[in-house]
Amino acid sequence: MATTTQAPLAAQLRSRWQSLASHRAIWPILALALIFTVDGVVSPGFFSIRIVEGRLFGNLIDILYRAMPTAIVALGMAVVIGTRGVDLSVGSIIAICGAVIAWRIHAGDPHALVLLEVLGVGLVCGLWNGFLVAVLDIQPIIATLILMVSGRGIGLMINLIYGGTNPSFISPLLQLLSVGHIGLIPARLILCAALFAALWLLIRRTALGLFLESVGGNARAASIAGVDARLIKFAAYLICGWCAAWAGVVLTADTHTSDPVSEGLYIELDAILAVVIGGGSLAGGRIYLGMTLLGALVIQTLTTSILTSGLPPEYNLVVKAVVVFAVLLLQSNNLRRDIGSAFRRSTS
Amino acid sequence: MREKYLPLIATITVFVALFAIGGLLYNNFLSTLVLGDILADNAFIIIAAIGTTFVIISGGIDLSIGSMIGFVGVVIANLDPLGWHPLASAALMLAFGLGFGALQGFIIEYCDIQPFIVTLAGLFLLRGACFMVNLDSVPIRHPFVAAFADASIPLPGGGFLASSAMVMLASLAAAIVIAHFTKFGTNVYAIGGDRASAGLMGVPIRRTMVSIYALGGLYSALGGVIYAFYTSSGYPLAGTGNELNAIASVVLGGTLLTGGIGMVGGTLFGGMILGLIATLINFNGSLNGAWIMICSGALLFLFIVLQRSLVGSLRSRSTA
Numbered sequence: 209m210a211t212t213t214q215a216p217l218a219a220q221l222r223s224r225w226q227s228l229a230s231h232r233a234i235w236p237i238l239a240l241a242l243i244f245t246v247d248g249v250v251s252p253g254f255f256s257i258r259i260v261e262g263r264l265f266g267n268l269i270d271i272l273y274r275a276m277p278t279a280i281v282a283l284g285m286a287v288v289i290g291t292r293g294v295d296l297s298v299g300s301i302i303a304i305c306g307a308v309i310a311w312r313i314h315a316g317d318p319h320a321l322v323l324l325e326v327l328g329v330g331l332v333c334g335l336w337n338g339f340l341v342a343v344l345d346i347q348p349i350i351a352t353l354i355l356m357v358s359g360r361g362i363g364l365m366i367n368l369i370y371g372g373t374n375p376s377f378i379s380p381l382l383q384l385l386s387v388g389h390i391g392l393i394p395a396r397l398i399l400c401a402a403l404f405a406a407l408w409l410l411i412r413r414t415a416l417g418l419f420l421e422s423v424g425g426n427a428r429a430a431s432i433a434g435v436d437a438r439l440i441k442f443a444a445y446l447i448c449g450w451c452a453a454w455a456g457v458v459l460t461a462d463t464h465t466s467d468p469v470s471e472g473l474y475i476e477l478d479a480i481l482a483v484v485i486g487g488g489s490l491a492g493g494r495i496y497l498g499m500t501l502l503g504a505l506v507i508q509t510l511t512t513s514i515l516t517s518g519l520p521p522e523y524n525l526v527v528k529a530v531v532v533f534a535v536l537l538l539q540s541n542n543l544r545r546d547i548g549s550a551f552r553r554s555t556s
Numbered sequence: 557m558r559e560k561y562l563p564l565i566a567t568i569t570v571f572v573a574l575f576a577i578g579g580l581l582y583n584n585f586l587s588t589l590v591l592g593d594i595l596a597d598n599a600f601i602i603i604a605a606i607g608t609t610f611v612i613i614s615g616g617i618d619l620s621i622g623s624m625i626g627f628v629g630v631v632i633a634n635l636d637p638l639g640w641h642p643l644a645s646a647a648l649m650l651a652f653g654l655g656f657g658a659l660q661g662f663i664i665e666y667c668d669i670q671p672f673i674v675t676l677a678g679l680f681l682l683r684g685a686c687f688m689v690n691l692d693s694v695p696i697r698h699p700f701v702a703a704f705a706d707a708s709i710p711l712p713g714g715g716f717l718a719s720s721a722m723v724m725l726a727s728l729a730a731a732i733v734i735a736h737f738t739k740f741g742t743n744v745y746a747i748g749g750d751r752a753s754a755g756l757m758g759v760p761i762r763r764t765m766v767s768i769y770a771l772g773g774l775y776s777a778l779g780g781v782i783y784a785f786y787t788s789s790g791y792p793l794a795g796t797g798n799e800l801n802a803i804a805s806v807v808l809g810g811t812l813l814t815g816g817i818g819m820v821g822g823t824l825f826g827g828m829i830l831g832l833i834a835t836l837i838n839f840n841g842s843l844n845g846a847w848i849m850i851c852s853g854a855l856l857f858l859f860i861v862l863q864r865s866l867v868g869s870l871r872s873r874s875t876a
Contacts, residue, residue: 294672346860349617349672350813354860357800358853364846477676490670522691525684532677533663540667 292492300359334449563810588715607775628780633790657773
């Protein structure tokens with residue numbers, strides 16, 4: 209008698225659990241909640257936000273502020289990964305953009321024009337990657353490796369044209385975008401939100417998103433169905449290069465210096481990680497923009513938490529790696545199935 | 557199957573051509589001294605790249621190489637003051653490399669996660685482990701390491717074959733035997749060529765894949781050992797970005813990134829081409845490091861396009 213009432217209850221719990229666990233937002237949100245809980249215990253003042261000189265201050269604001277460059281790059285990366293691609297060259301694109309900003313400002317261009325030029329440079333970089341992937345049909349990892357290897361060299365060359373190794377510059381417009389505030393809110397948050405909104409409209413309110421995901425899901429089926437896979441892949445890499453250029457503006461104006469060797473170093477890895485933590489599969493077919501932003505926040509929260517908790521910063525990378533492994537293992541269907549079957553065996 | 561050797565021949569031709577260009581531009585460039593230097597300076601990258609060749613032939617990728625090189629050096633250097641003989645700590649780290657590679661392979665295979673992401677986490681983990689051991693550059697003072705760094709065989713023409721280059725050539729020979737004369741090697745090519753068919757033909761896929769990543773880990777650990785011995789120190793940032801050099805060496809060596817096609821021997825020349833570009837630009841004196849990056853990228857582009865057209869022609873012939 210006990211078993212007959214227990215079985216439906218267990219089944220009910222299991223199905224409730226499965227529907228919850230299968231929702232894609234659950235794991236990153238759980239991860240974020242876990243990190244925040246630890247933060248709250250370790251450093252009690254972690255969540256306090258105060259207003260100093262008309263600006264918001266606090267760890268949460270700091271996390272949002274610092275996550276923005278990675279988040280902006282990750283938005284573009286999510287689109288590329290959705291087409292079953294990857295773009296390793298975003299860090300190098302940022303380096304090139306930084307060099308172009310310093311160069312054109314020294315050449316005396318109006319700063320609004322410099323902004324347009326640098327976005328154009330991002331599009332050109334995206335065009336190059338798109339050409340390699342879509343026209344020459346080279347594997348995305350390798351195609352974008354080419355610009356990744358040579359891009360920082362190109363940035364150094366641009367700087368050498370007019371003599372400096374790490375030229376600095378002053379630009380009120382670009383610095384407003386990067387470190388400025390609009391009202392209480394840091395401008396870069398607004399920039400990222402605007403980019404997110406634009407991409408969301410482009411992908412969810414036009415057919416482009418459907419085409420991008422169909423090319424990633426099954427390129428052959430998509431092209432039989434009449435989708436021009438080449439054109440769509442081109443579009444993805446253009447979007448990614450464009451986003452990287454915006455991140456380049458934010459990062460370069462932050463330091464007011466073009467430093468091609470170290471600017472945006474490893475940002476491609478963080479961006480890919482943000483997409484994966486957000487539930488985007490590298491096998492393509494899905495673009496989750498909002499989840500990607502969440503992924504970028506998880507990464508930055510982790511970094512900031514390690515710093516504020518008093519752990520030596522040396523632990524940063526190790527903790528990051530452990531979290532990545534944990535998220536990956538949780539997302540693995542094989543592991544979930546095996547644990548699930550072990551669970552079922554123990555309950556039956 | 558003459559086409560199999562075409563990428564290898566192309567790689568060797570480019571190497572010889574670049575070397576000849578160097579000889580035309582600079583006096584004394586065409587000497588065994590320059591050749592020996594290129595071999596010695598790039599030995600650790602080429603060793604790591606040899607292991608990566610197996611991974612790439614199987615259709616995978618390994619990004620943890622650079623961090624492995626750094627971590628191995630840091631551990632060896634920090635065990636040195638504790639009285640460990642460098643060979644003992646090297647043996648320990650080789651075992652670690654084998655185990656770490658096997659673990660990565662196991663996660664990739666068992667959890668069905670893309671190798672790119674798993675080895676990326678491996679990259680973070682090992683680099684973080686370097687920082688946790690020690691943040692400073694630590695010298696290795698054991699007399700054995702100094703003796704190793706000085707050991708060399710004189711070559712005709714005034715050059716030297718350094719001990720690191722000898723280890724590299726020996727590990728290359730071992731890799732050639734593994735790739736072309738063992739059942740394991742055949743299985744690697746079979747899985748890279750067509751995984752599903754290989755499985756149906758009875759190739760033990762899971763075991764082979766774990767072994768491939770274990771082999772990759774072993775070779776990158778060996779690269780780290782050689783780098784530590786060659787520089788007589790352990791530095792937590794050593795080897796940063798070397799995974800890209802290793803992958804570029806493999807690609808320049810004629811291995812196709814789609815898997816199934818490639819030769820371990822080509823990786824030697826791929827790595828030497830990268831070393832040769834750096835040497836040529838250093839010989840010039842007026843050019844700076846930016847040119848090394850740009851030239852490496854341009855050459856990579858040329859090779860990939862060349863490979864694409866080659867594969868395209870092979871495919872059209874097989875369907876015709």
